Amino acid sequence: DTEVTQTPKxxxxxxxxxxxxxxxxxxxxxxxxxxxxxxxxxxxxxxxYSYEKLSINExxxxxxSPECPNSSLLNLxxxxxxPEDSALYLCASSQDRGLSNMKEKLFFGSxxxxxxx
Amino acid sequence: AQSVTQxxxxxxxxxxxxxxxRCNYSSSVSVYLFWYVQxxxxxxxxxxxxxxxxxxxxxxxxxxxxxxxxxxSFHLRxxxxxxxxxxxxxxxxxxxxxxxxxxxxxGTRLTINP
Numbered sequence: 001d002t003e004v005t006q007t008p009k010x011x012x013x014x015x016x017x018x019x020x021x022x023x024x025x026x027x028x029x030x031x032x033x034x035x036x037x038x039x040x041x042x043x044x045x046x047x048x049y050s051y052e053k054l055s056i057n058e059x060x061x062x063x064x065s066p067e068c069p070n071s072s073l074l075n076l077x078x079x080x081x082x083p084e085d086s087a088l089y090l091c092a093s094s095q096d097r098g099l100s101n102m103k104e105k106l107f108f109g110s111x112x113x114x115x116x117x
Numbered sequence: 118a119q120s121v122t123q124x125x126x127x128x129x130x131x132x133x134x135x136x137x138x139r140c141n142y143s144s145s146v147s148v149y150l151f152w153y154v155q156x157x158x159x160x161x162x163x164x165x166x167x168x169x170x171x172x173x174x175x176x177x178x179x180x181x182x183x184x185x186x187x188x189x190s191f192h193l194r195x196x197x198x199x200x201x202x203x204x205x206x207x208x209x210x211x212x213x214x215x216x217x218x219x220x221x222x223x224g225t226r227l228t229i230n231p
Contacts, residue, residue, distance in 0.1 A: 004160070031217055042121075042207055042221035043161065056218065090160055099149050099211045099219075100168060106219070108160030 006091050006109035014117050015081060021112045023074040023091030031096035032074040033106070034066060037088040049074060050096055081116045088113050119144040119210045121222035129228045130198055138193040138225045140182075140208030148210040150191040151219065152182055155205040164206070167191065203229045 004025045013019050023032065031050050035043040048056035049068040063085075065077040074091055088111040097104045124139040142148065149168050153161040165176040172184040182193045191208060208222040 033217070040224075042223055043219075044221075045218055048217055050217070092160070094217065096217070099217060100213065105163050106161075108162070110158065110160045 004091055004093055004107050004109035006089075006112050008112060009110070010113045010115075012115045012117065013078065013081065015083070017081075018077070018079045020078065021076040021089055021091075021114075023076075023093075023109060024072055025093040025107070026072055027093065027107065028071075029093035029095055029107070030071060031094045032068060033092040033094075034074070034076055035090040035092065035108075037090055037111070039087075043090055047076075078114075081114075083116050086114055086116045119148060119212060119220045121208050121210055121220055123206075123208055123222035123225050125225050126223065127226045127228065129230060131230050132200055133197045135196050136194065136198050136202075136227065138206050138208075138227065140191045140193065140222060142189050142191065142208070142210045144189075144210060144212065147213040149213060150182075150184055151209040151211070152176075152180070152191070152193050153207045153209060153221075155207065155224075157204070161207065164193075198227075198229050200229050200231065202227060 007022045033048050034046040037043040045058050046060045047066045052068045063080050067075040090111045091109045092106045094106045120143045122141045130136045151166045152164040154164045155161045165174045167174050167184045175181045180195045205224045207224045209219045211219050
């Protein structure tokens with residue numbers, strides 16, 4: 001199994017809603033990532049978890065709340081989002097050997113397309 | 118901080134023609150360099166990467182990229198493209214010794230025409 005599975009694939013929510021994005025991998029990876037990709041733009045890193053601990057938060061607004069309940073799961077809780085938060089949210093995982101390791105490779109999910117009305 | 122510039126937002130090419138996708142980077146420290154490909158409605162996949170050693174790196178599907186330190190470039194090439202190569206290609210960098218952090222360029226949409 002070399003997949004990163006993200007659910008749901010599409011999500012439409014209002015600005016007062018609370019929703020969650022889910023990401024799952026069963027490759028034994030110990031690093032998991034959330035990226036945000038707006039239309040026709042490159043992915044931008046939001047959060048990194050290493051061994052289930054938050055290691056990087058790229059100054060993301062608190063209306064985005066990540067959670068890593070175990071080494072296979074990564075959630076992104078959403079609350080009081082703005083229309084400009086509409087984007088493709090990508091999850092990724094890696095073995096966490098460090099990018100200097102030739103065998104280190106990020107595996108990306110196909111993303112959740114989020115629309116905030 | 119690092120930044121990546123992909124000079125071409127779109128590159129249309131005929132099938133079996135050669136292609137070069139350009140990537141330049143800026144960084145105050147040494148970096149690792151990557152090319153990722155994103156097919157429609159999919160996540161990103163690693164195509165190839167440069168960590169150290171030989172400046173020419175190759176992928177299993179015929180792409181290659183050459184690291185040029187003096188020109189701070191990491192251009193991607195393929196001598197003969199196929200329809201299936203149609204995708205968005207992202208160049209990315211990560212600082213050596215730094216955290217697991219990739220900075221992506223704006224992307225180049227490669228369109229292969231029959």
